[in-house]
Amino acid sequence: MAHHDLNVVHQQCGDCPIRHRAVCARCESDELQRLEEIKYYRSFQAGQTVIWSGDRMDFVASVVTGIATLTQTMEDGRRQMVGLLLPSDFVGRPGRDKAAYDVTATTDLVMCCFRKKPFEEMMGSTPHIAQRLLEMTLDELDAAREWMLLLGRKTAREKIASLLAIIARRDASLKLKSQKSALVFDLPLTREEMADYLGLTLETVSRQISALKREGVIELQGKRHVTIPNLDRLMEEAGDDSDGGFLN
Amino acid sequence: MAHHDLNVVHQQCGDCPIRHRAVCARCESDELQRLEEIKYYRSFQAGQTVIWSGDRMDFVASVVTGIATLTQTMEDGRRQMVGLLLPSDFVGRPGRDKAAYDVTATTDLVMCCFRKKPFEEMMGSTPHIAQRLLEMTLDELDAAREWMLLLGRKTAREKIASLLAIIARRDASLKLKSQKSALVFDLPLTREEMADYLGLTLETVSRQISALKREGVIELQGKRHVTIPNLDRLMEEAGDDSDGGFLN
């Protein structure tokens, strides 16, 4: 496994994250070539819908830059976000041809898409890809289940703290900054999107954020720019023993 | 794919469901042989814990008979069920050696286990297995996300109705009974377990079940035996457009 390590492979992979997810460039260069042939890029503006639940979906894709969300909606309009896609995350499922949720770009977004048919054929012939995808899907499943605990049992305050902790940690690991100094970031979501993610209303989100600010657990510059003076303190508020779910 | 069909293969597979999940007996008999060599059975009594979250887990397994639950627990004791394992469902994850949740037998339970190391090796050499496992994991992920909508946005009444509808449907498809007459079943969960699954308290579960009974949406014989006179009516109460989540 050693030289399948993501970071090592990354250097050779150029601009498309799926490659260092699905295959190793060093030992599978012919596969890489084939992936190259079936891939194409799509861009979306912030707010645009990538695909609606129930629509035909003839590709699988990974996020190159930007953020996308997966949401489910009831007929009366109640919404629940069920996933947050960050750069290098994967969408779509081999074996089904309808999208199961709405996929929306919350920021400007670039995705790297692969036509589904040939992608599936590749999976049949190259065990690496299915295995890597399985691993990723299991991670997502763990994250989803972590989120079920949050939705079912945590208080509003704990929910907010959990979300902030996850974003902070993901952000820190992404930037690979030297110190805890990395605990400064811009919220990639509006209050309403946070509410949809956490199973709350936007008013409750706003109030709880204000409360955390008032009590010094977080600091705010403007509406979106957050500083975490003490991550341990925040994690205490989150009531979380584990490693934070949506962290890869 | 035709002769990979689960029911067809089932006849040849004898007592262990993973075989017709992971491989096709007709075309992969040597793999079948290898699986045979690394498998063993374990039985548990109702209420027994199969494994605790965080424990070393050196096997993967599938349920042969009985029902098991996956639950997550916070330090202060709040519990959330994150999965329900029915016969033929799979637990465990290739690639991680710690259990991520508590696994508990809610009825008497028989599991078919495979030692993890050799199982993983097999996966590397036989694409079928990884692909089948990927498909199953994606189904579970969809189910988990469906559940997130329930936990985050549905009312207590809708939650109960959803759970009953899912059990009824799963049960009907399992029995393959001729008619809608199949909509009679015994609840496999206590009120408290339902509460843990739905993110409610057991009192609320009890009250909502009483209400549905009072209004004729369901009928009860004793505490556990349920009859659904009109599934469409129940599904309306569930506020559900989709196909019910935890249905395979």
Add this chain to the structure above:
DNA sequence: CTGCGGTTTTGATCTGCATCAAGGCGCAAG
């Protein structure tokens, strides 16, 4: 500068579910 739409905050009130508490039912053991 002004006005405007989208976002966020804050306040007042309402309500669904949790919490606390008591009692009932079925069953197994004494």
Add this chain to the structure above:
DNA sequence: CTTGCGCCTTGATGCAGATCAAAACCGCAG
């Protein structure tokens, strides 16, 4: 038969978060 123990139901009360309403903020186009 009585006793005890799980499991379930029902009632009374409280509270976290939803809902309704208004105003402040912020960027931006005119």
